[in-house]
Amino acid sequence: MAINLLFRLKSETAQEVTYRFGQPDKMDRELTINKADYSVTxxxxxxxxxxxxxxxKAMTRHRTDGVWVKSGSLQA
Known part of the structure; x- marks a missing residue:
């Protein structure tokens, strides 16, 4: 099964970050990461x-660089 994933930072507050993600032509899903404990909803x-x-991908980048990545992709 091939994966073609795209994600973009939708919003960021002091407590959390929210990303939209999905197929490049249909990024219709969202997830939120709690900055304090990296829990995901x-x-x-x-x-x-x-x-x-x-x-x-978002958490790895944050742990490595201290930055919440603005966008990313994966093709596999």
Whole structure:
């Protein structure tokens, strides 16, 4: 199964960041990462591979650079 994932930072507050993610032509899902403990909430309640990859890429970048990435993608 091929993956073509795109995600973009939607909003950021002092407590959390929210990303839109999905297929490049249909980024219709959102997830929120709590900055204090890196807990993740997926808006539609479906914690699937795309949600895990999106959260993982954002959190890895933050842990490495101290920055919440503005956008990212994965093709596999």
């Amino acid at each position: 997926v808006a539609d309640g479906i914690t699937d591979r795309l949600a895990v990859i999106t959260a993982g």
